[in-house]
Amino acid sequence: MSGKFRGVQAIIRQTAPHATYVHCKSHQLNLALVHSSSQACVRTIMGTVQDIAFAFDYSAKRLQYFKNELLGDQNAKDQMESRTKLRTLCETRWSSRADALHTFKASFSVIVSSLEALKNDGDDKAGGRLAAILRFEFIIGLVVTEHILSGTVALSNHLQSVDCDLMEAATECRTVISMLRNERADDDVWNELFDQAVGVAAEYGIQPCVPRQTGRQQQRANYQIPDPRQYWKVSLFLVFLDHLITELETRLLDSEGRFKAETLFPRNLQQLTDDIVNAVFDAFEVDLSDKASYLTEVRRWRTRWVAIPLKDRPRGLCEILDRTSRDLYPNIRNIFSVLLSMPTSTASAERSFSSMRRIKTYLRTTMTTERLSALAVLHTHRDTQVDIDTVIDDFAAAKSRKLQFV
Template structure:
């Protein structure tokens, strides 16, 4: 990095309009961090995530309306700015402003409260509501997992039907009957044979016998609550498709990415060698060598 570019970055950082938003973001992200980690887990519990989301939403909503929170954040930003000799300041308010928001304020702290604190808190609350709380009724479908059926009440079945009514072409009475059969079907199984994850449940449900439950679970499994899974896939592709493998085909890239992403799944090596050897006659040596080694 050149000295001129480093100097530009330093001048941009050592400004009060950078320090104060940084302090506000740090405070809000500390509240969101546990929820974010919960949502990024591979075996994320959506019901527990919704409970935590409601708690986080209430905390942020209360802080947004509490002047003492803003006063503490502003004082923290002023103290931090004083360590690098930066004085609190705000942009000049013009009568006719067209290039930026001309927030009216009679003091520096009021200006930053109206232009940074309130908009940022409102944005976070809106995102929590749109991405998570707005879909909370659909997440009730997690109670259809056999290990959670003991918590599935009639009221939750009603709420589940209302949430998926557009995807279920039957009446509520028919859906209730299907759910009762689903509960009875798993009550006859041993606990160790009950699926405990959404993916395992979807594999075990018969779409001919339980078409509506299969539809509900299919919709739920296609509703990612975060981008963590997609980001993991891109990370896998970056590790698999290196500069030494830049000419591999799409089929091989997809296969290697699946193997890398799901490396915890058991693999039948004999079946792999057999299928590979049967592809071409010159590969049969792999099959014979494998038998000899046994």
């Protein structure tokens, strides 16, 4: 899709050189989370969570132990939100990491008791898995990672919504990044997370500690900080936040010239400078008439919205386009139309691809393309009301039949 020479975007640009390739923002967010989780401590936590989730998910015996222990723990049952098993990680499913960590954290006591029961029942690997999670390094990593990743779930769901435009997506991305920066600078956030981890560890007699420090270490963090609170803040919390913020800025906030047209929004006109006005014209030159008329429109556009209170100005791109006259502001309307045609994500297309597994089953392998297309349309627009009587009449009238439909 994104190949520079033979990809779909390269073929499209041969016909439309000024077309802008926009990577799916939902995929970009998922890649940012995956790459941020490559930190040694976080990677170890993810691997342990995945191993235990697979162990319970693919074994009926272990899953039954888990369900029995869950029935006796009402607190964990409430936090699991009607779930009866752990969630596994997936490299391609959006928000799977945050969801898996939340489920693991909510059922931590159930997992411990289940592994203890399995160990006593002769499960060879239960003891090793139990020892892996009953360490302060794992508990503090689980609490911190789950908290940070949970802040991106709402953004992921928003990027997959049907009515989300590119500019609104960029605004929400900046909001999440600002939230993460504020948490990084707020000591109360870290102290609350550390105290939470200490509380969980205390239930199993685990004391806060730091890994063994050596003169030289390349496989993990080796900060010479004896205090556990400060050590884990520097080696885990700050490092993970910095990595995630950098990934989000690099992948989600593209500095493409066309995105600077956001400053033409009525709510953002205070950010519109002469340099940005010229940069927007250069990016949309092929879609505009001439620079003189464009500059005149921008001046009138500014004057129009200055007298209107900020709360009364349109917010979304669709609303702004509806209130932009084609006769008075043809160039500015063209800019907004181009922005609106640039997709935020491919979530809708991904859902269509996924539906093929439900439509083209082994019982339908011999159907024609026409029938497959019709079934796909019915599945996509399943919310549309269909008059059954009309369908029967059309079917009966298609050919002369001996059987009479009543």
